[in-house]
Amino acid sequence: MTHIAVIADDYTGGTDAAAALRRSGLRVVMLFGVPAPGSTLQNCDAVVVGIKFRSIARAEACEYVERTVAWLRENGVNRYFYKYCSTFDSTPEGNIGPVCDLLLTLTGARYTIVCPATPLHLRTTYLGHLFVDDTLLSESSMRTHPLTPMTDSNLVRWLSLQTESMVGSVPLNVVRAGHEAVIERVNGLVDQGVRHIVADATNDSDLDSIAAGHESAVLSGGAGLVEAVGRNLGASLPADEHPMGSRDAPDASSGTLVLAGSCSEATLEQVRRARLTMPALRLDPGDIPDADTLVDTAVAWNEAQDQTRPRLIYTSAAAEERRRGAMAMGPDTPQILEHVLARIASRAVEQGARRIVVAGGETSGAVVAELGVQQVLVGAEAAPGVPWCTTVSGDPISLLLKSGNFGDPDFLAKSASA
Numbered sequence: 358m359t360h361i362a363v364i365a366d367d368y369t370g371g372t373d374a375a376a377a378l379r380r381s382g383l384r385v386v387m388l389f390g391v392p393a394p395g396s397t398l399q400n401c402d403a404v405v406v407g408i409k410f411r412s413i414a415r416a417e418a419c420e421y422v423e424r425t426v427a428w429l430r431e432n433g434v435n436r437y438f439y440k441y442c443s444t445f446d447s448t449p450e451g452n453i454g455p456v457c458d459l460l461l462t463l464t465g466a467r468y469t470i471v472c473p474a475t476p477l478h479l480r481t482t483y484l485g486h487l488f489v490d491d492t493l494l495s496e497s498s499m500r501t502h503p504l505t506p507m508t509d510s511n512l513v514r515w516l517s518l519q520t521e522s523m524v525g526s527v528p529l530n531v532v533r534a535g536h537e538a539v540i541e542r543v544n545g546l547v548d549q550g551v552r553h554i555v556a557d558a559t560n561d562s563d564l565d566s567i568a569a570g571h572e573s574a575v576l577s578g579g580a581g582l583v584e585a586v587g588r589n590l591g592a593s594l595p596a597d598e599h600p601m602g603s604r605d606a607p608d609a610s611s612g613t614l615v616l617a618g619s620c621s622e623a624t625l626e627q628v629r630r631a632r633l634t635m636p637a638l639r640l641d642p643g644d645i646p647d648a649d650t651l652v653d654t655a656v657a658w659n660e661a662q663d664q665t666r667p668r669l670i671y672t673s674a675a676a677e678e679r680r681r682g683a684m685a686m687g688p689d690t691p692q693i694l695e696h697v698l699a700r701i702a703s704r705a706v707e708q709g710a711r712r713i714v715v716a717g718g719e720t721s722g723a724v725v726a727e728l729g730v731q732q733v734l735v736g737a738e739a740a741p742g743v744p745w746c747t748t749v750s751g752d753p754i755s756l757l758l759k760s761g762n763f764g765d766p767d768f769l770a771k772s773a774s775a
């Protein structure tokens with residue numbers, strides 16, 4: 358029986374959640390995109406559906422979620438976790454608030470728990486404020502994110518911009534008083550009309566206090582709370598076993614194509630280090646403001662490289678260089694570049710590439726969609742929250758989809774050759 362479905366708003370967030378559930382010992386199936394009506398879910402404890410709706414129009418995001426919930430219901434899954442980024446990536450319009458509202462309407466649940474805190478990734482919340490390591494979210498590099506600049510760390514205030522529903526919070530001292538205290542505070546808030554409740558957490562035991570119970574609620578947040586929910590459900594498998602068995606995944610000897618579209622500080626440093634260890638091509642829309650030319654340039658370059666060795670193609674750039682690129686290519690530059698990297702991935706696979714590392718959630722979404730990948734086996738983690746995934750149909754392809762902020766400075770260099 359499938360106890361819970363995680364609906365993730367991007368693909369790397371989905372693989373992060375799947376890795377968390379595996380760590381907690383559950384049997385996990387990982388799907389990409391809204392599942393086709395009539396398709397069946399394999400036997401598992403938890404299913405993760407990664408969809409790319411973090412940065413699209415809210416009506417479209419809600420439509421994807423509604424169709425996914427309909428499919429999950431067809432397959433007998435009635436409990437949902439909404440996974441968004443541990444840095445709460447969203448704009449003043451959404452999509453976190455609208456999707457939380459929709460999930461309440463669809464399920465008839467009384468409230469949502471909102472908890473992006475994920476200590477494993479150094480994301481904590483205190484008095485409703487989100488911290489990235491020792492820095493407030495709005496003072497971290499997230500404040501200049503190309504799609505979702507996070508300029509306010511106060512989640513109650515930020516979420517209130519996105520929804521008509523009342524937003525409240527459970528502070529850390531209540532969380533530390535234990536699970537019953539949390540439930541009591543939540544019930545009090547719901548009686549006052551609060552519908553979305555931001556819960557503080559700075560460690561895993563806080564997350565355990567928050568995760569239990571909430572039968573008439575939708576839980577939402579980061580991989581930290583996902584893992585706590587998994588722990589609460591109880592392990593049924595050793596973490597290295599998969600419900601659908603295993604597949605021979607292409608390893609480093611197949612050569613690795615690394616594609617980087619994330620512009621996070623972490624990825625920029627990983628790109629800088631990777632450039633020292635492998636051939637690299639930077640695609641700069643400031644120099645070549647045309648998608649087709651960028652794709653053709655990169656495909657020709659890639660084909661000229663030793664296909665058994667790692668190589669890197671990237672658009673990643675710091676804020677000033679991005680401004681220069683956007684002047685030349687226009688306001689849709691971020692989306693255009695995602696598709697440029699996706700088309701390069703697809704051409705590389707046609708030419709025989711079987712191992713692809715992608716940096717960036719939106720970029721990963723574009724790559725996975727272009728490759729038509731619908732389901733993967735979730736394997737070992739190359740870094741916390743970044744598992745290798747192997748496609749289940751056709752020739753196996755190994756994919757490592759990295760959230761922009763994840764991984765140590767040598768992540769790209771090491772994972773491409775390990």
Ligand SMILES: Nc1ncnc2c1ncn2[C@@H]1O[C@H](COP(=O)(O)OP(=O)(O)OP(=O)(O)O)[C@@H](O)[C@H]1O
Pocket residue numbers: 367369442502503504618619620621624642672673674678679680682683690691692693694695716717718719720721759760761762
């Ligand atoms: N040179 C550039 N100029 C403008 N936009 C760019 C440039 N390079 C990449 N981008 C865009 O920046 C966005 C980066 O988002 P993406 O989700 O891929 O990375 P991220 O936000 O760092 O990762 P995550 O969502 O996992 O935290 C993409 O839309 C990408 O196309």
Ligand SMILES: O=C(O)[C@@H](O)C(=O)CO
Pocket residue numbers: 367369370371373374441442443444475478579580718742760761
């Ligand atoms: O929660 C995170 O930080 C990641 O899983 C993610 O969603 C980044 O895209």
